[in-house]
Amino acid sequence: MGNETTHEQLKQSIIDQDENAVLEAVNKALADGMDPREVIDKGLLPGLNVIGEQFESEDIFLPELMQAALAFQSAMSVLEPAIKAAGGADEKKGTIVIGTVKGDLHSIGKNILKLLFETSGFEVHDLGIDVDLFKFIDKAGEVNADIIAISALLTTTLIGQRDVIDALKDQGTRDKYKVIVGGGATTQEWADTIGADGWSGSAYDAVVLVTKLVS
Amino acid sequence: MIDLIEVFDRAEVGPLISETDYYMKRYVPKLAEVIARHKVKWDKETIINTDDDLTDRVFQAAVDLLAEAGAYCPETNRVMQFTRDEILLACSQAPRSATFGEDRERKTMYGRRPDTTGDRPWVHVGGGIYTSDEQIFMDTVEKMASFNIVDSVSVPSILHLRGKDSRVRSPQEILAACKTVRLAREGIRRSGRAGLPIINGISAASQPASMFAATYPDFGLRPSDGFLIDFLSEMVVGYEALQKVAFYNSISANIGSTSTPLFGGYAGGAEGVAVTATCYMIMGNLIFRGTYHYNAPLHSKLHLSSTKPLIWAIAMSNAAIGRNMGYPMVNLPYLGGGSGTKQYHYEMACYMLAIVTSGGNVFSGHPAMAVQSDSLVPDDHKFHAEMGLAAAKLTRAEAEPIAQKIFPLFGDKLKDPDKGMTFQQVYDAKTKRIVNSEYQKAMDDVRSDLAGMGFAVPVL
Known part of the structure; x- marks a missing residue:
């Protein structure tokens, strides 16, 4: 054959x-x-x-x-x-830490994105829902992540995305990671306001975005 | 029907399972199985189903789904199981009506059957759209409540305190929830209809504590309003929801069991959404002791409910419950077009024709993708209520060809919808009269177009 x-x-x-x-x-x-x-x-x-x-x-x-x-x-x-x-090394496109912000219990959009990342060749660490902001940062450091992907569905939880970015700045580690945001309540305008590196309205577009960011 | 404490206990005693396994080993395969077993199939063209045998099979599939997959409690990691007999008994004992409001505004919403052309459905308007300013919030609520065809309102959301938005679960959120209700009651009072109910209690509250605080008598939510308790998609019954169930049943309040099955998510396509939406209505009564259901299926990518398969599925779930259970239902239409646009009105007309003829009550929609602050424009909602009342005079068979004519007017625009207008762009700040001629013309043009297609919508 x-x-x-x-x-x-x-x-x-x-x-x-x-x-x-x-x-x-x-x-x-x-x-x-x-x-x-x-x-x-x-x-x-x-x-x-x-x-x-x-x-x-x-x-x-x-x-x-x-x-x-x-x-x-x-x-x-x-x-x-x-x-x-065979003596080869693991060839991942990049490493992503993903989760839904603290106070937000919605998971389906985040789960879809996680699957598309995995099936596109990324190593994905899913922190789940209602994630404390320092868990994003600690995990990103632990796995030497390229990307932190933060989801928020509710208007009242959007602020949690900004908190992660602010905490990275406070720690002096903002430049180590690309931070992308998404979820029902988010917009490109919001992503720009909080200083995120990218935003996507769909999971498919998010894969394209992250592929560009890591290349 | 099994009692409430027994329902809560089911979250403590069912099989232990991880969330992923619940979906991949129970819900997803069982959903596929019951769809195949009951031969539930959408033909990819029909908007309003008229096949009652198919409708009844959707109901049976929903009963089987709950009996065989159960619901999932993430706090205990257990499946909440109910026997088929327990489910059917709950369906037979479900409320057929719910009474809302106070004094002369006290009225009853009924569960409707498909093709009921002789009744006057419940008319609900509004939505939890964010408002940027307290005066706009008050004016919006006052104007919506002042329309005499309106039976209840959903009030907008006003989250900010001293110029800052309140954070979820924060003490500020509790204050914002209380403020929302106090302002809403004042807006309603200014309309001259003080007893009018609020049935989206309340969009400013993400946590039970905020909801409970807003129920304190000085703030103004009353048991005769409607309190929303939602399932977290899909089939998830969380402790926060059960806390609300415990409290609102303890004060004998109206409970709106609320669900948002996602098209493209675990529920899959049209057939899965129809069965899952119907299943949620059964669960809403059995688990939440709802007095009415707030049905809000949504497209997982477009975040709206006006695609052809979704309108079919939503109408189907209303017909399935209307024929087999009689539980009162309202359906929240998330529309693509922005407020005041022709696209928005065409979407609403198509949706109303499908849902109201299939057994749903009248509920005006609001923009989804094109939503912006202050885009709850009251006269849109009056127009949409008029569409709903006009649709109530038609049967499904009469409505289907009209819906098919309307759909092409917006179907291709759903991925890139027309942007809309805000309250400030439509009304004079003092007189609250429409001063935007473009807004008025769009509404007049659509009313004329609809009449030309055989769907006359009189001004009421």
């Missing part, structure tokens, strides 16, 4: 959101001697690109996106050790 056929099988298993099929295709590709990076770059990521496009065009929704992401994560649990065993 040629490499192109294997690539197609890997891609299709992700598009089908079939975790078992993904693992079967990955194990077979490795057994056939394919480089684990090739498995990712020419098989799994093209499949995830299709999933992203289908999500954007509303052909699929969050459950299918999550299923594809879970299948991809299972594959990576096999591929990462294989890359290390």
Whole structure:
């Protein structure tokens, strides 16, 4: 079987959101001697690109996106050790710390973004909802993050985004990270007002934004 | 129906599960399963469903979803489980009416059935849009309350104290919540209708303490108003909500069980939103002891409710509950166009035709993507209430072809909606009369266009 056929099988298993099929295709590709990076770059990521496009065009929704992401994560649990065993280094596009600000219990938009970041090749550390501002900063320092992504749905919680940026300035670490904000109550004007590095009205655009910021 | 303490206990005794597992192993697969089991399908064209067999299958799917997936309590990490018999008993005992207001403004909202053309639905106007100034807040409330076709109002939000916005859960938020209610009551009193109810109690309050504080008699929210208690999407029943349930049931207040199923989120597409929205109405009565439901499905990316699949799903959920439960419902329309724009009015007309003919009461919408401070413009809401009352004279079958004619007038604009106007741009500051001719012309043009399409909306 040629490499192109294997690539197609890997891609299709992700598009089908079939975790078992993904693992079967990955194990077979490795057994056939394919480089684990090739498995990712020419098989799994093209499949995830299709999933992203289908999500954007509303052909699929969050459950299918999550299923594809879970299948991809299972594959990576096999591929990462294989890359290390072959003497390779982990090649992430960047590291992101993400969460919803203190006082805000909304999670769905943030969860969608987290999945799209993960499936786009970023390492993501999700702090969840109702996150204390210093948890953002401590985690970013701990994992040497490139990006801090802060979500807020409510008008009354927006101020928590500004607090994170102000605290970074106070600590003298503002320049270490790119800070992006989003969520139902946010606007580009708000992002500019608080000195954020970027804002996005949709999860898909946020991935484009972050890719630019880390490059 | 199982009693309230037993409902609270269900959050303490159900299976332990993480939130992610609840979604991926219970809610999402069960939702797909009940949609397939009951053959719930949207044809991608219809705006207003007229197939009653499909409507009843949506209701059965919603019952099955709650019985098989349960709700999730994040504080205890447990699934709140209810048997099918408990759910059906709650549906059979759900309130069919809710009475609001005081003295001569005391009136009753009824649960409506689809195609009820002989009644006068409840008319609710307003929304929790941010206002920048106390005078504009008062003028907005006074003007909305002064329209005699209005039965209840949602009041805007005014969060700032001494020029600064109050932070969530802060002591300032409690003061802002109390101030909001005092100003709103004064605005209503100035309209000459002191007993008129506020049924969005209240958008300035994000925490139970603020809501409870605003209920202190000196501040002015009353049990005969409506108090919103919301599910955190999807299927989440948090302790803050249950605290409000405990308090508002203890003072016998009207409770508006509130839900915002997200199109594109865990609920998926049109079918999932229709079933989940219907499920929330059942949960609103069973878990929150709601006296009415505040249904607000939303598009996860566009943050509005006027796409074709969403209007179909919202109308479907109203019809499903109207035919099988009779719980009174209002539906909050989040619209793309800005206040006063033709786009905004066309969206509202299409929405009203679908929802009011399907069993919902009349609720004016407000701008979503194009929202700005002070963009609650009262005459928009009067026009929209007039649309709702006109729609109540039609059946679903009569409304569907008209809705299909209206939809193309705004459907392509939803991703980049027309910007709107503010209160200050429309009214004279002293007389409160409309002085913006562009605003008046847009409304007149739309009224004329709608009449030409077979949907006459008389000025009331």
